[in-house]
Amino acid sequence: MANVKLAIIYYSSTGTNYQLSKWAEEAGKEAGAEVKLLKVQELAPQAAIDSNPGWKAHAEATKDVPVATPADLDWADAIIFSVPTRFGNVPSQMKQFLDTTGGLWAQGKLANKVVSAMASAGNPHGGQEATILALHTTFYHWGAIIAAPGFTDQSAYPAGGNPYGTSVTQKQDGTMAEDVQAAVKHQAKRTVTVAGWVKTGLGK
Numbered sequence: 001m002a003n004v005k006l007a008i009i010y011y012s013s014t015g016t017n018y019q020l021s022k023w024a025e026e027a028g029k030e031a032g033a034e035v036k037l038l039k040v041q042e043l044a045p046q047a048a049i050d051s052n053p054g055w056k057a058h059a060e061a062t063k064d065v066p067v068a069t070p071a072d073l074d075w076a077d078a079i080i081f082s083v084p085t086r087f088g089n090v091p092s093q094m095k096q097f098l099d100t101t102g103g104l105w106a107q108g109k110l111a112n113k114v115v116s117a118m119a120s121a122g123n124p125h126g127g128q129e130a131t132i133l134a135l136h137t138t139f140y141h142w143g144a145i146i147a148a149p150g151f152t153d154q155s156a157y158p159a160g161g162n163p164y165g166t167s168v169t170q171k172q173d174g175t176m177a178e179d180v181q182a183a184v185k186h187q188a189k190r191t192v193t194v195a196g197w198v199k200t201g202l203g204k
């Protein structure tokens with residue numbers, strides 16, 4: 001199979017989406033992909049970050065994770081996005097990054113990228129699905145190919161059964177309510193596999 005390049009691009013205030021992304025990174029490597037793990041640029045004022053000990057600690061712990069640029073999207077064959085919900089929608093930090101992709105889009109360079117998305121929320125029905133679908137809207141405009149997990153693996157069920165993309169509930173203590181590790185890994189492997197098919201089909 002073609003050598004797939006996978007970019008995992010996330011936003012996380014308190015670590016949940018970072019952990020999902022780390023599991024995706026592990027699975028991408030296991031699937032034979034070349035993997036980049038990237039965060040999007042933080043936009044919140046330092047005072048807001050400092051006011052939340054969990055946010056401050058996570059920002060410091062991940063300060064060395066490289067910040068995603070449009071060049072990373074150009075490089076990638078497959079891209080997995082991971083975000084916390086913000087009122088059922090995409091966080092502004094990720095939206096700002098997506099809004100820098102106009103140049104690539106205009107050149108047709110985002111067409112046929114194989115993508116999938118993951119999300120988290122503070123409540124079991126707090127907007128995980130809506131947030132993933134909101135990301136998907138941008139992917140349609142790119143002409144990307146969405147490798148949603150569907151129910152292609154048993155791991156979807158203990159994870160809460162979100163066919164749009166793996167999602168999780170962050171509990172008050174910061175831990176995850178559902179067991180999603182296997183679902184994340186399946187989604188990452190599936191995204192890499194589909195990207196390999198597309199790459200081969202395009203003769204790359």
Ligand SMILES: Cc1cc2nc3c(=O)[nH]c(=O)nc-3n(C[C@H](O)[C@H](O)[C@H](O)COP(=O)(O)O)c2cc1C
Pocket residue numbers: 011012013014015016017018083084085086087088120121122123124125126127170
């Ligand atoms: C401004 C804001 C809006 C949020 N909106 C929702 C919401 O509508 N529903 C919900 O369940 N959780 C909501 N949350 C909780 C976050 O989604 C939750 O903290 C996040 O998923 C944790 O992910 P992280 O650890 O990667 O930052 C909100 C949090 C913030 C800061």
